[in-house]
Amino acid sequence: MEPPFDTFTWPAARTFGDHGLIVDPDPAAGPLRVMLKSFGHLHEPIYTGRTAAADHRHLVLDVRALFADPYLKPEMREMTGRDDAVRANVLAQPGAVAYVIAHAEAIAATVAPAKPGLVDASVGCAGGRHRSVVIAEALSLVLAHGYGIAAEIHHRDIHRPVVRR
Template structure:
């Protein structure tokens, strides 16, 4: 299981933030636009960044909340560095957020694997520095997209 990634991200100012909202979603669904996209401060598309666990039959029907999927995504070259950089970017947005909310949308193909892992990893890193994040997984319960 992945721990706290051994890093700290800190907002650039001591501004109190009401919340950070992170939503995972899948681009391959008809309503692929994330719920927060019109107001998202940051949209992260991981479709072309990391190998999709969907291509591994043993992981296809699992989700990013399962340890095997989480390890599959975060053990890929550059994954932890990417998550750290995105967490730092989110923390940098905290002082500028109006009205005290930072919204982040994380998308992958089906919204069950990579986006879920990345969204939860971001929330974990942010929490380690006292920045609470609410995480919503819009498509995690949808049927696996057949491609």
């Protein structure tokens, strides 16, 4: 499958709220079937006393050890995965596009058996502002344009201050 993000812009995407994105597949695709969340492992879980994985139902992807962190580049530190330079940086890394395509296929395979019919998948990185945002949005594009599956994204930590480490 040829990924739909060769220019690092997101076709057929629209924002909602301050920290969300919806990628629209073909209008005939039907109702929303996938909820993608990006988050940072260095932030507290949403619910006190629970692990980050407990906040997500079907699939949790951890990209911390897979792809170099744009945070390490001073010029990208204050940016987010919504910035073209960060998108380009993450998706140009070896294996990034293949990772997105493979995991989109896994998510698509989970849609049919999911109860109550909505797949809940999350992508975590260190701070939740760079890699997880890019990978979650790229997954939504592949799901929409490769499988006709509507996805909504919520970036849990994109609005938080950069975690200094």
